[in-house]
Amino acid sequence: MTDITKPPFENILITGAAGALGSVLRDSLRPYAEQLTLSDREPLGDVRANERHFVCDLADRNAVFDMIKGVDIVIHLGGAPRENTFQVILDSNIMGSYNIYEAARQEGVKRVIYASSVHAIGFYECTQTIDANVPQRPDSLYGVSKTFVENLSRYYFDKFGLESVCVRIGSCFPKPIDRRMLATWLSYEDFSHLCIQSIMTPSVGHMIVYGNSNNSANFWDNSQAAYLGYRPKDSADAYRAEVYANTPVGDPRNPAVRFQGGQFAADGHFEDSKTK
Amino acid sequence: MTDITKPPFENILITGAAGALGSVLRDSLRPYAEQLTLSDREPLGDVRANERHFVCDLADRNAVFDMIKGVDIVIHLGGAPRENTFQVILDSNIMGSYNIYEAARQEGVKRVIYASSVHAIGFYECTQTIDANVPQRPDSLYGVSKTFVENLSRYYFDKFGLESVCVRIGSCFPKPIDRRMLATWLSYEDFSHLCIQSIMTPSVGHMIVYGNSNNSANFWDNSQAAYLGYRPKDSADAYRAEVYANTPVGDPRNPAVRFQGGQFAADGHFEDSKTK
């Protein structure tokens, strides 16, 4: 019989904890662990009860190994949050995520929840309904780094049995603010719910799940992650009239309108201005 | 910033506007265009504010080119509404639809919403759940003409970028009146909603969507048109007891019971009585 006076996990690490999504989980995951370990490059404010704070760069291997000791669940949100130079992507997202996975493996972490992104598949057209098994089609170097971690986590599961849920987050903001977000919007509450399902499901293996709310317009078929039991409760539809009133009708030939990645699919290469 | 005092489109043409479905859209699309252009072979009654009327045969190329000038959206409902001689099908549905598409291309129409039909796929069995990518299996010459326009519209998108949504309408009537319609019924309100989603979605490319209400019994998987955000609100289930009381139990070996097209799949060839 489980001791129901105790939370189900001992220590949940949240990386990128100072960001908007990290702040959301800092509250909502509190009942699920005896201790929360929070990590970010930026200061995390006051240390609340049952929290540990680490201000560090994930590219610093020793720092990552230190903070992961005793952790049983990792929620990995840290890294560059949008397109950047390849060097920044390499350090923050590729090296940083490798350190997380290698430390998790060596320290016996049970499961990692990874904040992947729509930009891992941003070059599919909005009119294509895709599931989690389609070949990745990143729309940016940022998106390429997301596919890197998805594949790295697959490797850690196949070889070492370290479970992962990779959540391809659409647009996680307080509310949808353009017409594309009528499909991609993920409310903060639904994001929390999805993370909680991801840690509470008995067996997840290696799974990829799309993260958007219960929006009428949708690009994604989440049926392959049905065992997670994710049932979003919010909907971008509540903001439809407001979005229509505030945003222009797009041209369907514009890549930002045509592709799931939106503006990321339309932007020139980040380093164009720097080279040649 | 969009001028929210203006409707999103300048001029929407509805062909077949004198029919039941045309009448429904004549009301529900009013807020979406500054002007409605209505066309039919039959008189359309009084001209309401912001309407233009054209009484013409769609097989008349010049008439079609005249009325399409200045139109940005076409809702193409016109043509023979059920099985007929091949000559009638040829003139009304094949030649008529070609004229609509060719005029739309030359006059710069943005998008066509085409009233296709269950009869484009009416020879699938009721027990088969099909999506929009299955090979067409028409159940009548009428159904063959529906597949013709679906393919013609695909061509106009692939070569000229003219967008289309082809709606395979089930049974669009005030209420379901036989057991098959418990699956195929499309309420007038849901039909309006589907048309509005089809014109308001930023990018549709060439899309095929099934048109039925939120009926428990269903043949169709609309997931490939998920970006349209179509969420029917009515359901044939409300009429289930009434239908059971008024209609006999069918024999599953009867083609009208076995196939999605119902009676169309069972009927002998329209011209049987005329030839030989």
Next chain:
Amino acid sequence: MTDITKPPFENILITGAAGALGSVLRDSLRPYAEQLTLSDREPLGDVRANERHFVCDLADRNAVFDMIKGVDIVIHLGGAPRENTFQVILDSNIMGSYNIYEAARQEGVKRVIYASSVHAIGFYECTQTIDANVPQRPDSLYGVSKTFVENLSRYYFDKFGLESVCVRIGSCFPKPIDRRMLATWLSYEDFSHLCIQSIMTPSVGHMIVYGNSNNSANFWDNSQAAYLGYRPKDSADAYRAEVYANTPVGDPRNPAVRFQGGQFAADGHFEDSKTK
């Protein structure tokens, strides 16, 4: 015009009628037939109005032929309900079901609803979302017998036109009592609803449908049986907190946690202790 003062069927036979599921259907199917024929190896209690009772072994061919005379619908629940020796499985499930199908064919039964089981596909992992067309992967000799009857019923439809709906029942109990049942639980009411849809749908051919309630966590994609119009109304989610409180967190490497069949997939062979 149907005589609405009469139920739609003349005589529904329920095998295994003394069990929990049989008792449920004994009540809920009453309005659908003029007479219920109930069969079990155990006594069935008082004979209610419009009931016929047969206490017999389904392996007894003559007894099966006797009781099936005049029946138009069979709900076949009878047989060994869990793993057993091969001889018991052979007699109760294989021979017994053959007798039911052969008698149904010879006596002109219209349709059989067969109680198949999750154990016909119990060796798929919980993280796999499967539809009804995946190859069978039984988790026990009991499960192998379920696949036998599924294939036998396919044969009777393909060759003789005898229709069947095979319901792969998850966990049909008063409420879910372990973490796996949060996905597999089927309430008694939803089970009744599914059986009623299975007999009232005009044409079913040979169909396989998964039987669970409207649980957030799910392994199964029922879209191929959409024509049945099965819409479960209960959900294991209502019992989630209770289940979490009363059951331990499982190890995802344990076959009972990892596979859809649960403990059946983990158990050693039933006859291990008896042989050698």
Next chain:
Amino acid sequence: MTDITKPPFENILITGAAGALGSVLRDSLRPYAEQLTLSDREPLGDVRANERHFVCDLADRNAVFDMIKGVDIVIHLGGAPRENTFQVILDSNIMGSYNIYEAARQEGVKRVIYASSVHAIGFYECTQTIDANVPQRPDSLYGVSKTFVENLSRYYFDKFGLESVCVRIGSCFPKPIDRRMLATWLSYEDFSHLCIQSIMTPSVGHMIVYGNSNNSANFWDNSQAAYLGYRPKDSADAYRAEVYANTPVGDPRNPAVRFQGGQFAADGHFEDSKTK
């Protein structure tokens, strides 16, 4: 026991018999029928032994009905062989083919072999390997008419049991003369072989098969027509060096290079110059 002194069919009708492909079959099908009926708009030259000639327009219904009497197999090659005005396509390909199918049905023809075309699917990219079940994507009005007849023949099989093999012919010429034909070339001998297999296979239902030779480069997966036993013996590879020497390297962004339909996919609309 079959009388082996007799050919397997009584009367094979070849439409479009004066063209290059018709001439090929006029020779190769001779042993397969007691009589060949040849039809074309152009004169067919001397009448050889066991031949009947009809010079007629397929849009002439009575003429078609006359010549099809007594025929058991139709090889339907007739109609406009490339892009044209819609009126020509409508008369020659749509009306003409309807007359063929309707006459075949009424006169009890056993099977029709229809010369469809790569242009029925010409808007797939060369880098896509497609089978016969992909949605049609015509590259021209000519191609749209080919999809019309494919669907018309599907209807005649589903409703009346009239069997058809639709052969999507690539480039049937004496030899490949551009780089695209290294994939699409169909030799005359292989074309004959494919037609012979199509008439000799015991059961074909409604089948679509791609028609190209055994070329190393290929767009098409013919596995769905495996029962035809089509095994091409020629290969465009024998002409590869010659083609490379005589043709320029194409630009992969040119539609004529990028799409399976080649130049048809690149050409502006046939009627562009005529209208407006």
Next chain:
Amino acid sequence: MTDITKPPFENILITGAAGALGSVLRDSLRPYAEQLTLSDREPLGDVRANERHFVCDLADRNAVFDMIKGVDIVIHLGGAPRENTFQVILDSNIMGSYNIYEAARQEGVKRVIYASSVHAIGFYECTQTIDANVPQRPDSLYGVSKTFVENLSRYYFDKFGLESVCVRIGSCFPKPIDRRMLATWLSYEDFSHLCIQSIMTPSVGHMIVYGNSNNSANFWDNSQAAYLGYRPKDSADAYRAEVYANTPVGDPRNPAVRFQGGQFAADGHFEDSKTK
């Protein structure tokens, strides 16, 4: 380093060894084992060097356990070779095969090669090209028993790791003698080759492979068993003219012509004459 003076296996058991296929393997497998164990209900003739003979009924559990001791590979050909009463099928094919698998598991056999049949999928139409993952569609009680053993062997692999290759044999005879066999014929040499590949491939898990020769006409896609490296060398095509001369043209509406199972799919139920 392997001792190349020794055959790769110690003891191969062939059941049904007195039949035509058993006789073929008795010769061709000789180099692959130090000892051959041969079993049949009929006498097996003279005992050759390195052979053991068992004349027994496979339904006799003790006899099966006795003869399987020391065996590392089983080639299971034994059982009723065609349609029969259900009781015969039950004893010979279902009980007999269970005994083989259960004995194999308990005695540590490495791998079983099972002679399944086209009749496990005989109700697919000849015009359908199927792979090994399609749902089984048996054409007879015999075919149902073949699907039983396929599923039983899947269970023994999933739960106990006992590997199996199930060979769906088409028509294994000296030469093809009817038009259907132009697709289904499997020469004796190709059968031997397929069995040898099945035992020599390093890892087979649970695999289903179709067994026919390199015939131009074909129903089956063997790509899912590509690792076996089966490349048939014979072809029914060599007998095509002979078959055409000796057999009539079939009617495509005859089930024996239309379905892959041929006459099995057309025959009435074996027990029709016995019952009622």
Next chain:
Amino acid sequence: MTDITKPPFENILITGAAGALGSVLRDSLRPYAEQLTLSDREPLGDVRANERHFVCDLADRNAVFDMIKGVDIVIHLGGAPRENTFQVILDSNIMGSYNIYEAARQEGVKRVIYASSVHAIGFYECTQTIDANVPQRPDSLYGVSKTFVENLSRYYFDKFGLESVCVRIGSCFPKPIDRRMLATWLSYEDFSHLCIQSIMTPSVGHMIVYGNSNNSANFWDNSQAAYLGYRPKDSADAYRAEVYANTPVGDPRNPAVRFQGGQFAADGHFEDSKTK
């Protein structure tokens, strides 16, 4: 008309040119370019006619940009050729390949042929036949880096139109030397042939192709790259007897026997010995 006295390309860059595969292409690609640019970290020996040599580290951005000027085709073989520490993988394979692609884009290279590997999908089982669209399943950090470049090249095509062919090379050696290589072996001649097809095909977009010879045993379905016209001429079968004689029978439960990646899938993590 093409000038047939000139090779089709101006300047082909081969990275990793000092290795075995580079040496093969150095000879075979000579007729296809006016100049070969060869790059490696190791000296490349004598400079032959029409060659340019660069000894450099691909992680050196400036060196890569220098040598790529004037190149129209890149054959990218360079980088760490097997498992290594993550730092080596990061520098040699990830940073190095990024430099190649970014330089190719900026300098207007037409097409890149990338030497990917079986280790990008090494965790599929040998018994699974996979095509190029399955999700990647790398078996090592080396394999993860291969998936990184596959996705990076997809991004460069989707956003910038830079074409790539990614060749998942099996085992490219003088001859197969273990049982797994009976499936994965790629002869030097077939490798050259595949590279030549990859540069000569008019349009390749972004394509993934498996690289093995015409071996009877096979894991891979190359049909999605059919347009390349790759037809291997060698076969591992010629070495089968030799391999059997020299290598032991494997245990199918050993990951090195069970998985497509062979020993890479079985090896512990490269850095295991260094950490903790």
